[in-house]
Amino acid sequence: MQLKKVVRNLAIVGCVLALSACAAPGHKGQGQDQDGMNGADANGNNVQSSGVGQGSNFGDSAGGPQQSLAKRTYYFDYDKSDIRAEDKRAISSNADYLMAHASAKIILEGHTDPRGSREYNVALAERRANSVAEFMKAKGVNPDQIRVVSYGAQRLASAGHAENDYQLDRRVVLVYTKK
Amino acid sequence: MTIRKLISILCISFATLFSQTTFAMLSMELTRGISGAMPITITPFAIQGVPPTEDIAAIVSNDLKNSGRFKLSTGSTDDKVIGTVQEAGANRYQINFQLLEGFKGKSAQPTVLLNKKYTVSGDELRSLAHHISDAIYQQLTGVKGVFSTRLAYVVVQRGAGSTKYILEIADQDGYNPRPLLTSNDPIMSPSWSRDGKRIAYVSFENQHSAIYIEDVATGSRQLISEFKGHNGAPAWSPDGRKLALVLSKTGSFNIYVMDIGSRQLTPLTQDHYINTEPSWSPNGRSLIFTSNRSGNPQIFQLNLASKAVTRVSYDGNFNARASYTPDGNHITMLNRESGLYNIGILDLDTGVFRVLTNSSSDSESPSMAPNGSMILFGTLYNGRSVLGMVATDGSVQIRLPGRNGEVQDPAWSPFSA
16 A cells, blocks of 8 residues: 555656656757757657656556656567557557647657668658557647657667667657647 | 797787777778689888888788788789889878789799879878779779778767767778768768769758758758658769658658759659668669568669659568669669578579678668679677678678777768769
């Protein structure tokens, strides 16, 4: 009981942190980046590295809406762009948030693992991001709130070259550019 | 020879190798050579006056050795290179070299195959050495050498919290690396114009992909394409006036041709499949590209006059990123066989497909040398992305590990770069 409560509180705190981290949309420097963190990249990295992204480690099935709202990285099977069943709740929660906050905006970043050809991977990664976008639109999200960017294999999640690294690479990352 | 002696010789060779490549971004390691490589003797050039900073004979030796077609020898070979370097004023040198043949024949007098004289400044010595290598290579093999060409590639330096992407250009042997673009966001798909003066590439610097054309000499650049969705896979037409590119502005990946002068776009494919990685035939009359219209990615050819599309690749369930040999008779491509990505070549006359890289690691981005002799590609070595080269007949394989960071997505320049 106690543990569950702690977990839920942590999840809520994490969620608030995540949203506040995204509160100020990144200012895009034209080529001149001071520290390598700008625009959507900075937001994406913040979401991934602040610990909020790990919210899913607490157990999605037990989590409330805030917790699934904080889950913003969705993994994909090799050569596939189908959303996994376990991610549908998190994507739905974010869709709900977008519908409740008409001025909120997101970027869906599509990624693949490094194997294969680079430009073909960009197309595969865009399909992954599009399937998340389509899922959200089907829920009723205004398409103007969603922007899709496909990086293909240009921004790997893991530097390694083993299958578990590749699994971390094959993902769509949801980034709030406006709360 | 004792083992100890052998080891000490090996150590010395490594030390020599290392000191020679101090200023190279990429180093060259010949990993597979031809059994029938041509033996040649290159004698150190005689120096008169102030010694130059570059050792021309050593550069020529490296070039010829790394082509895989020559075997350096100090013994009696039929072919021999001799030369002199003479001081000719402040930081100027006069170089004379001769390619001689007939040392193994019965005639006492060798034939002079090449005899050339040049006057250059000290900082032109390296490129002159490559020029000499080109002349020797062409004389002895009948094929124009690629030692004066350049390579473009993307260096990825992963740091704590941020990753740096550098589009870099180096000489064909890895020396003289110069950055063309440095960014905290991905850079991909560099493509040389046929005159070697400009490079088109994809940059994500504004948090979305866009195609730029950059002047290699001046570094000035122009934004060419920034439509909604992906802007990628730029490929110059042989006449340098058009750029084939890929846009996903309609929601699916299709190939377009842009007239660079007027920026006018003409769609070439208009369907809901993935169509990408266009590459022009040498005569400019057709394009080959990757499409999954038959279920999995394969290579297709599009006739620009008739707009007819025909399938070209049939070996395996993954073929992508194809490009022609300069004679238009073969195409190289990325091929997947039992889960491994290799570089292969297809003979368009016979339909015979051959895998050229037989390593146990994945390869990517094949790029043809302008003389059709070698293919440059990205591959994995010791868990790092490095560049490799393989002969189009499979006979020679070279590895070019980067000194600093991962190296990927290479493009071999045309001759005149």
